[in-house]
Amino acid sequence: QVQLVESGGGLVQAGGSLRLSCVASGGTFSTYAMAWFRQAPGKQRDIVAAISANGAIIYYADSVKGRFTISRDNAKNTVYLQMNSLKPEDTASFYCAARSIATSKYSRDYNRWGQGTQVTVSS
Numbered sequence: 001q002v003q004l005v006e007s008g009g010g011l012v013q014a015g016g017s018l019r020l021s022c023v024a025s026g027g028t029f030s031t032y033a034m035a036w037f038r039q040a041p042g043k044q045r046d047i048v049a050a051i052s053a054n055g056a057i058i059y060y061a062d063s064v065k066g067r068f069t070i071s072r073d074n075a076k077n078t079v080y081l082q083m084n085s086l087k088p089e090d091t092a093s094f095y096c097a098a099r100s101i102a103t104s105k106y107s108r109d110y111n112r113w114g115q116g117t118q119v120t121v122s123s
Helices: none
Strands: 003-007 010-013 018-025 032-039 046-051 058-060 068-073 078-083 092-100 117-122
Touching (some): 018 032, 018 092, 032 068, 046 068, 046 078
Parallel strands (some): 010 117
Antiparallel strands (some): 018 078, 032 046, 032 092, 068 078, 092 117
């Protein structure tokens, strides 16, 4: 079964950028749809972006459209989230998730999760 490890989180000022990475191991990465979710304290875990196994289908939450970009490199078993123009309201723990078959914007549809990486945006 695939295992996921995120990295790239940190503290950044508003307007800054971060690039998150999620490396997969133990499975056939190219067959998995991947997604990034985020969860702020006291709030539910929400979709940020999702990408299909071959990269042809991409979904973004309205709140990040035009600022965030999801991509994947199947040769490196890695999915990325480039985050630009960060805002204080983007502060959250960001989680990488995987599922076989199609992409989904619902956390309940994903059965493999990373441990999360913290993103803090100061004003």
